[in-house]
Amino acid sequence: MSEFLNFHFDVDGDNFVSAGQASVQMKKNMRQLGLSPEIIRKVSIAMYEGEINMVIHAHGGAADVNVYEDRIEIILDDKGPGIKDIDLAMQEGYSTANDHVRALGFGAGMGLPNMKRYTDDTQIETVVGEGTKITMIVYLG
Amino acid sequence: MTAESLAAKHGFKVLAMPDPDRTVKGCYIGDLLSWVMGRARQDNAWITIMSNINIAAVAALSDVSLVILAEDVQPDENVLNTAKAKNVNIVCSPLPAYETAVRITSDV
Numbered sequence: 001m002s003e004f005l006n007f008h009f010d011v012d013g014d015n016f017v018s019a020g021q022a023s024v025q026m027k028k029n030m031r032q033l034g035l036s037p038e039i040i041r042k043v044s045i046a047m048y049e050g051e052i053n054m055v056i057h058a059h060g061g062a063a064d065v066n067v068y069e070d071r072i073e074i075i076l077d078d079k080g081p082g083i084k085d086i087d088l089a090m091q092e093g094y095s096t097a098n099d100h101v102r103a104l105g106f107g108a109g110m111g112l113p114n115m116k117r118y119t120d121d122t123q124i125e126t127v128v129g130e131g132t133k134i135t136m137i138v139y140l141g
Numbered sequence: 142m143t144a145e146s147l148a149a150k151h152g153f154k155v156l157a158m159p160d161p162d163r164t165v166k167g168c169y170i171g172d173l174l175s176w177v178m179g180r181a182r183q184d185n186a187w188i189t190i191m192s193n194i195n196i197a198a199v200a201a202l203s204d205v206s207l208v209i210l211a212e213d214v215q216p217d218e219n220v221l222n223t224a225k226a227k228n229v230n231i232v233c234s235p236l237p238a239y240e241t242a243v244r245i246t247s248d249v
Contacts, residue, residue: 017219020198024227027202037183037204044202045178052175105191110175117179 005033005067011051011078013060016104022063023048033067035140042118042138043072049111050076050134056101057081058132074119074136082128090116142248144207144230147186151244153209153232156216157224163206165249170238174199181205186249188238192216194223201227209245211238 007029009022023044030040047063054061058080066073083089090112097107116122119136126132145161147153169181170188174195181187183204189196192214200208208224208231210216215233224231234241 017194019195020202024198024201041183041202041204048178048198048202049175104193104195105172105174106195108173108175110173110179114175114179 003069004073007065007067009063009065011054011060011063013055013058015060016055016101019052019055020048023051026065029065030067035072039072039138039140043074046115046118046136046138047074047076049114050074050136052106053111054078054080056097056106061131070140071120072138072140074134074138076134076136077131078133079131082130082132083124083126084128086124086126144232147207147245147248148232150248151234153234155232156210157221157229157231159225159228160206160230163230165206165245168242168245168249169205170242178203186245188234188241190214190238192220194220196220196231197223197227197229200224200229200231206230207232209234209241211236211241 027044058078061078064075088094092113093109095107095109101107120139121137123135144163144165147165148155165186166184169185171177172189172191181203184206186207186209187205188209188211190211210233213235
């Protein structure tokens, strides 16, 4: 395996006040690494959507970002309820978020679609009742 | 036009201006955060009536240059402290979102 930098974040569940902290920190890290603004934007948006999903649906989880020479890999792992119907969840506008979450401006049904749109590859492994692991890749250059 | 100049020209109340020289280009209006994340462009002014803490993170991550809270919406102190820490400019407009956008259109 080639050399890579790992950034690990624990995402606090049900805490909408600090939601996005991991993504904001990762954005700073990417700036320090000198990555291009476009790459930083893509990774930040995809990671934020994943982070918010973990807060809304899964009581938190773990986010790992691995920076390789040619790509950035974002791995989001939670022990939440899993996704019952991935095809439905991938549709723009579909959301199972509750009214409280919607009142905060979330629950637009754009989380997974945005993650797919802003990354070059998105893999979702999910087991209902056990959890979800999402692996996203953004290629550099 | 810079964020600071735009606010001054149109009489928007400055709530947080940690990055006054940031150039504002274009505008996006929206309140659903994922929608804004996906559609707003870098350096846009983002006009919204959403005023909770999450707007600071969304503004920082989507690289908008200025958040304009329409209809005199007031965020709490926590939002402004977070915005300052994240280098996010926030101002407040007494006008509705559409009228705010119309007013700034020739400057952005």
